[in-house]
Amino acid sequence: MSTTQNERLRGLLEPLVAEFQLDLEDLEIDTVGRKRVLRVVVDSEDGVDLDACAELSRAVSETLDENNAMGDGAYELEVGSPGAERPLKELRHFERAVGRLMRARLTKEAGGEEIVARILKVDDEGLDTEVQGVKGRKAKPRRLGFGEIERARVEVEFNRKNDETETKGEEA
Template identity: 65%
Template sequence: MSTTQSERLRELLEPLVASQGLDLEEIAVDSVGRKRVLSVVVDSDTGADLDRIADVSRALSAKLDETDAMGEGEYTLEVGTPGAERALTEHRHYVRAVDRLVRFRLTGGGELVARILTVDDEGLDLEVPGVKGRKATARRLPFGEIDTARVQVEFNRKDKSDKHDNDENETEEEA
């Protein structure tokens, strides 16, 4: 997609997305055979459920039908949210990833996998998981040292509340 078309689409669609309480994260136009697919990725601090996605999809579709922003020819509009392993590129992405495990590629080389504890204007406070029985350690990571960052999917994470619930269950079973 040309920069001009991308900029025009963003200018056209961003206010509509914002009016729905969402952030416009990405726009992409891809050719699939003879058809084109306009993919729009939206998100918010509280997430976006299917009803919000459907509402914004209808609003975007109506607006696109009123204009020539997509030019002549058929296209398919796809509206969704970032995937589970989203790349973190904006300050708001880091804020939304608090308490999530993230893989960082560092500007000086190397990698770091850590949980984001807090985010401020200068960087992140992290918890680096311990390995081989060692305790987790705290680390400060300035934004300037981050080359790329991507949220990691965790399948076996034990939440603090889960541990508390298990302790209560053990107590009840012992009684």
């Protein structure tokens, strides 16, 4: 999707998404065969359920049609959440992931390694983590500045035990 179209769609949809108390995380247009697919990714502090996605999808569809924002050609609209292994890019993403494991690729200046760490605390400069031990070793605390993280995403835990690091009463 061109930057201009992306900015135009974002400008049109961001206020609408905010009315639903959601954050617009991403917009993407793909061409699949002869049809176009517009993917709208939203999230919130408490996550996004299926009913909220369906309700928002109807509102987005009406807005796009009223404004002819997708032009005259046919398109398919998909509205969803970032998913279980969501990328962590913005401060709010890291804040929402406190207590969760993340897999992060560090910048070359920070060692260039890939780590798996539990996010313990987040502030404006970075995060306090507990890096998982390898081969039975104990986890170690590590402070990471946001500038040291090349990319990061939530790591799915299937056998997560409830403990004091959980802040929102999430179950395993």
